[in-house]
Amino acid sequence: MRVVFINPPMAVTEQIYTKRVARQYTSSAYVLPNTSIAYLAAYLLKAGIEVRIIDAFALRLSIEETAEQVRQYDPGAVCYSLCTQNFLNSLSWIKGIKERTGKPTIVGGLQMSIYPREVLSYPEIDYGVIGDGWETLPELLRSLEDRADPSEVAGICYRKDGEYRVTEPRPGNLALEDVPFMARQLLPNDRYTTVMTRQWPITIMLSALGCPLRCAYCDVPAGRYQARSPEHVVEEIAECVNRFGIREILFQDETFTLNRSRVLKICDLIRSRGLEVDWSVRARPDYVDREILQAMKGAGLSKINFGIESGNPEMLKKMNRDIPLDVIRQAVRWTKEEGITTLGFFIIGFPGETPDDIRDTIRFALELDCDFIQVNKMVPQPPSPVYRELVERTGIDYWREYTLGNAAILAELPGIGSSFEPAALDRWQRKFFRTYYYRPGYMFQRLKKIGSIKELAGLARAALSIR
Numbered sequence: 001m002r003v004v005f006i007n008p009p010m011a012v013t014e015q016i017y018t019k020r021v022a023r024q025y026t027s028s029a030y031v032l033p034n035t036s037i038a039y040l041a042a043y044l045l046k047a048g049i050e051v052r053i054i055d056a057f058a059l060r061l062s063i064e065e066t067a068e069q070v071r072q073y074d075p076g077a078v079c080y081s082l083c084t085q086n087f088l089n090s091l092s093w094i095k096g097i098k099e100r101t102g103k104p105t106i107v108g109g110l111q112m113s114i115y116p117r118e119v120l121s122y123p124e125i126d127y128g129v130i131g132d133g134w135e136t137l138p139e140l141l142r143s144l145e146d147r148a149d150p151s152e153v154a155g156i157c158y159r160k161d162g163e164y165r166v167t168e169p170r171p172g173n174l175a176l177e178d179v180p181f182m183a184r185q186l187l188p189n190d191r192y193t194t195v196m197t198r199q200w201p202i203t204i205m206l207s208a209l210g211c212p213l214r215c216a217y218c219d220v221p222a223g224r225y226q227a228r229s230p231e232h233v234v235e236e237i238a239e240c241v242n243r244f245g246i247r248e249i250l251f252q253d254e255t256f257t258l259n260r261s262r263v264l265k266i267c268d269l270i271r272s273r274g275l276e277v278d279w280s281v282r283a284r285p286d287y288v289d290r291e292i293l294q295a296m297k298g299a300g301l302s303k304i305n306f307g308i309e310s311g312n313p314e315m316l317k318k319m320n321r322d323i324p325l326d327v328i329r330q331a332v333r334w335t336k337e338e339g340i341t342t343l344g345f346f347i348i349g350f351p352g353e354t355p356d357d358i359r360d361t362i363r364f365a366l367e368l369d370c371d372f373i374q375v376n377k378m379v380p381q382p383p384s385p386v387y388r389e390l391v392e393r394t395g396i397d398y399w400r401e402y403t404l405g406n407a408a409i410l411a412e413l414p415g416i417g418s419s420f421e422p423a424a425l426d427r428w429q430r431k432f433f434r435t436y437y438y439r440p441g442y443m444f445q446r447l448k449k450i451g452s453i454k455e456l457a458g459l460a461r462a463a464l465s466i467r
Contacts, residue, residue, distance in 0.1 A: 206253060234273065342371050
């Protein structure tokens with residue numbers, strides 16, 4: 001049995017960013033491996049299944065070029081990992097590849113756990129994997145190869161005689177240590193980059209899945225958190241460095257520093273093994289201290305992405321992120337004193353937010369003076385608590401309607417529950433970006449730190465996108 005995974009181009013929704021920023025993200029700002037595909041591909045290889053990954057996004061392939069590669073490879077099935085925000089764009093690719101190759105289509109990802117029936121309403125999608133695909137996908141592939149009855153495969157949905165069918169759920173109890181490292185040998189590692197990358201090639205890693213912190217806007221399913229052991233994490237870092245020549249690793253954990261002793265152990269192991277690689281993490285300001293910052297810096301940490309979200313205490317409470325502003329100030333100050341690059345994430349348009357609240361956040365961002373910021377318009381997404389409340393209040397499941405083909409309905413989402421119309425929120429986002437990034441002092445300091453023409457080009461494109 002052989003199978004191919006396709007990673008279509010990412011089309012960032014204009015509901016989250018302005019049109020220019022969305023185009024910049026979609027084209028080049030963040031071109032990264034698809035972790036779901038790469039880890040799952042490694043698991044399939046371990047199970048004895050031949051696998052190929054076609055990263056059409058990174059390689060800038062057209063549908064026709066991708067389909068030609070599929071035809072040449074002649075797999076038994078074509079697989080995709082679906083993201084809710086990118087579903088309709090992915091669907092256009094699924095349709096195009098199916099029309100050109102006729103191969104069975106299997107889809108998975110969080111989208112399948114939220115809207116499985118809606119996704120299977122499209123005839124070009126043959127099977128859906130609901131929940132973790134580790135054990136389900138190999139079993140489904142072998143069932144297809146043997147022309148067996150798919151009803152015997154737990155954790156899937158499919159159609160039979162035109163009717164939607166779903167099998168019994170499969171418990172997600174596989175330990176992360178039982179999953180092989182990402183199949184980076186199948187990826188175009190030299191094509192990945194971000195607007196803040198300083199060394200290439202880069203890759204991404206997961207040292208943990210899930211998050212127990214339950215922020216109101218977060219679309220990560222609550223109640224499930226599983227972390228890999230420090231030894232397992234560092235072994236994958238070593239493979240990245242020694243086998244693939246990786247020079248920068250972006251950890252995609254929701255909050256890398258949740259377990260303090262685990263982080264310190266990871267840092268000790270990186271140093272004891274002499275691994276030289278830059279890496280970055282995402283963290284909450286209330287989950288770092290001076291010692292942990294020093295340990296991470298000593299082990300190669302180059303950047304922290306802080307979830308700051310707002311500079312207004314009342315808004316932070318509504319977001320279920322009741323972090324004192326002084327704690328945020330101290331965390332950012334400590335990080336900068338250690339020589340670690342800082343990026344602050346902010347959200348505008350959260351339910352209940354006013355123009356004065358956004359002004360508070362802009363002032364706070366300027367005070368913190370992170371090296372970079374990212375400002376997102378609040379777009380409620382499933383299965384977050386704020387989205388569930390929205391559906392209960394309005395009686396409309398916006399993302400379900402979008403999944404069924406009504407793309408226009410997303411225009412109603414930004415600013416819902418706040419005092420902003422979507423167009424006004426768009427103006428506030430542009431104002432936030434420009435107020436921050438177009439400061440002469442900031443631009444001068446940023447230019448002094450640029451290390452290459454490639455880095456300069458990426459920053460220039462980003463700067464032009466917010467004009």
